[in-house]
Amino acid sequence: MNETVILRHNRVDLALHHLRDAVEDDVQALLVLHGLGERTPATAPAWTDGWPGPVWGLDLTGHGASSPSRGGGYTAEILMADAAIAAIHLGTATVVGRGLGAYVALLVAGACPDHVRGAVLLDGPGLAGGGPAPGSPMMVAGAVLPVGPPDPFALVEMTRDVRPPDYALSWVHQAVEGSELDTPLAVAARVRPPWLAAVADSPGVADITLDEALALYSTL
Amino acid sequence: MAESDPIPPPRARLASEPSPDGVDHVFPGARRPDRHRWVESHGLRLSVWEWGDETAPPVLFAHGGFDFAGTFDGLAPLVADAGWRVVSWDQRGHGDSEHPTLYSWEADVRDAGAVMATLGSAPMPILGHSKGGALILQLAESSPHTVSHVVNLDGLPSSRSWPDVPEHNRTRMRQAETTSWLEHRRTAGDKARRPGTLEGLAERRGRMNPRLDPAWIRYLVPIGARPADDGWRWKIDPTLRPGGFGPWRPEWAMARLPSLGMPTLCVLGRELEPMGWGTLPEDVVPNLPPGGRFFGLEGVGHFVHIEQPRMVADLVLEHIS
Numbered sequence: 001m002n003e004t005v006i007l008r009h010n011r012v013d014l015a016l017h018h019l020r021d022a023v024e025d026d027v028q029a030l031l032v033l034h035g036l037g038e039r040t041p042a043t044a045p046a047w048t049d050g051w052p053g054p055v056w057g058l059d060l061t062g063h064g065a066s067s068p069s070r071g072g073g074y075t076a077e078i079l080m081a082d083a084a085i086a087a088i089h090l091g092t093a094t095v096v097g098r099g100l101g102a103y104v105a106l107l108v109a110g111a112c113p114d115h116v117r118g119a120v121l122l123d124g125p126g127l128a129g130g131g132p133a134p135g136s137p138m139m140v141a142g143a144v145l146p147v148g149p150p151d152p153f154a155l156v157e158m159t160r161d162v163r164p165p166d167y168a169l170s171w172v173h174q175a176v177e178g179s180e181l182d183t184p185l186a187v188a189a190r191v192r193p194p195w196l197a198a199v200a201d202s203p204g205v206a207d208i209t210l211d212e213a214l215a216l217y218s219t220l
Numbered sequence: 221m222a223e224s225d226p227i228p229p230p231r232a233r234l235a236s237e238p239s240p241d242g243v244d245h246v247f248p249g250a251r252r253p254d255r256h257r258w259v260e261s262h263g264l265r266l267s268v269w270e271w272g273d274e275t276a277p278p279v280l281f282a283h284g285g286f287d288f289a290g291t292f293d294g295l296a297p298l299v300a301d302a303g304w305r306v307v308s309w310d311q312r313g314h315g316d317s318e319h320p321t322l323y324s325w326e327a328d329v330r331d332a333g334a335v336m337a338t339l340g341s342a343p344m345p346i347l348g349h350s351k352g353g354a355l356i357l358q359l360a361e362s363s364p365h366t367v368s369h370v371v372n373l374d375g376l377p378s379s380r381s382w383p384d385v386p387e388h389n390r391t392r393m394r395q396a397e398t399t400s401w402l403e404h405r406r407t408a409g410d411k412a413r414r415p416g417t418l419e420g421l422a423e424r425r426g427r428m429n430p431r432l433d434p435a436w437i438r439y440l441v442p443i444g445a446r447p448a449d450d451g452w453r454w455k456i457d458p459t460l461r462p463g464g465f466g467p468w469r470p471e472w473a474m475a476r477l478p479s480l481g482m483p484t485l486c487v488l489g490r491e492l493e494p495m496g497w498g499t500l501p502e503d504v505v506p507n508l509p510p511g512g513r514f515f516g517l518e519g520v521g522h523f524v525h526i527e528q529p530r531m532v533a534d535l536v537l538e539h540i541s
Binding site: 111 | 472
């Protein structure tokens, strides 16, 4: 990695890693969000080679070099705020998320349409979350879990957070209403849990490959 | 663990300890707890309070959102004096418990489990008010082997209080909420609660609790707030604020009620007010588990245990004894 910028999100220090310089001027940054349990790779992934702008990667709270939360408390909305702070720092960014990062990319595209110029949703760990409705509850207490990063509570809680399709669609509506783009979201994931199937079928969402999505957003 | 700290963290007083300087800290029928201890929940320090004989059977009380264990100073002594060891804790970010990095429903349930784990392995009754009521429903469903009885005090969320607006308007509302929430997240880490006099803090809280006796709210201030050079400040984490957003729906909590296998008592205040859910008997009764009991208290608001401590204590004792 070339450079890491530490951004403050409330009581968390977020690590935003600069992975690669721009090849062309005047193209927004590509912000890469890792999957559940992952961290930003040390170098820009090969699939970003065609992106003409700079490439950055954010370690979400409890992952990689970002702070964990003692005693847990992770939610997708908090991680969305992580991504929002990174996008605002970069000015404008196209966000590409894997797994959990794909869900976070959807949320931040809806939350910050002025700063997110296209979001691409990819397969990866944590894509399904806790499903479309609450399951039987369980309590993880006193279990011996491997020391992170990633924070074991992030792994526990972000595999149980409920993702109803209509809730996911509400973020699509926000992205479509707030963005200047006709298609502010692109689904390139093969696996389609209920929330993502609903998103992919929604107006304003392109169902295309990763390369096609990057080509689309790099020229808009 | 904090119990071994050379300088223990500050906390509110016990029944055996003096009132803060210059404060006449009394309210008819209210009694501060007999004991206090710190419990660590996965690295987070929780403030735990107890009323009654330490050798008596325990019953766990869970307070509501933006409250603290001291809001049971009216109900808990009545239950303790009937032969119970009443145990409650300041939920994370509330009262004297630590302010964590993050909050979630799952984390609150785990914190409750950490407190219960200090009380032995026998199943015990659990009681919750408002948010605490919804919390104990999940606790009872996730750990039925630890719970003997459930008492829910006006803690059964209903969607009746949710605004029914068209989707296109809802999108705009949500965008405004999101922007406001993100700004709050960005700046709240450096914020502190606004200082004021005891009377000023009571007056502010009274706006959220219009049915409660102002003298009761003044009694709560020296428990839920602490003095500083520039006045009193509420202890609650300034990063917390009412509302927020997420996928959660009130009916998800209600859906836990029918699954409970232990004796269950639900009490609703029938006077609707801003801090309540607007839940009606017809929302609750069809969801009662077999043998479950329901009482709607006419002329009583959301804080049933504060408005009618004797009546609620009698219902609780009859149920758990």
